[in-house]
Amino acid sequence: MENFTDIDYELACFLLECVEQKRYTWTYVEVAEVLSERLNRPVNAHFHLNHPLGKVVYLCFDLELPFLSAIVRHGGVSRRTIGSGFYELARELRPQYKAMEPYRAWQQELALVKSCRDWSPLRRTLYPDA
Helix, strand or coil: CCCCCHHHHHHHHHHHHHHHCCCCCEEHHHHHHHHHHHHCCCCCCCCCCHHHHHHHHHHHHHCCCCCHHHHEECCCCCCCCCCHHHHHHHHHHCHHHHHCCHHHHHHHHHHHHHHCCCCHHHHHHHCCCC
């Protein structure tokens, strides 16, 4: 976490709060709006979220947790559109996803997020003094 910026940290905290409250459906625009409020500055959904989401994926991987970023999706008409960044990272870190099409890999990871009952490693990492 030493190279986490404020947006990386707030995103990780927000996504953790979401899964602990069983709120699993967020669009990039919705997440950007929440982060804009939390950071008290504009966050552009199209430019400012890719790298922070990637950092959260790597953090979850290091902690042997499902990838929290799976709860963030593109909005719009195609509900089957999965971010290419998510799919590329997921394929890199979970080789079994190389044989799956992006939507199926995302479904698999989202199922892991929903079934995870112990997010305490992430909570301890984000809030070490709590």
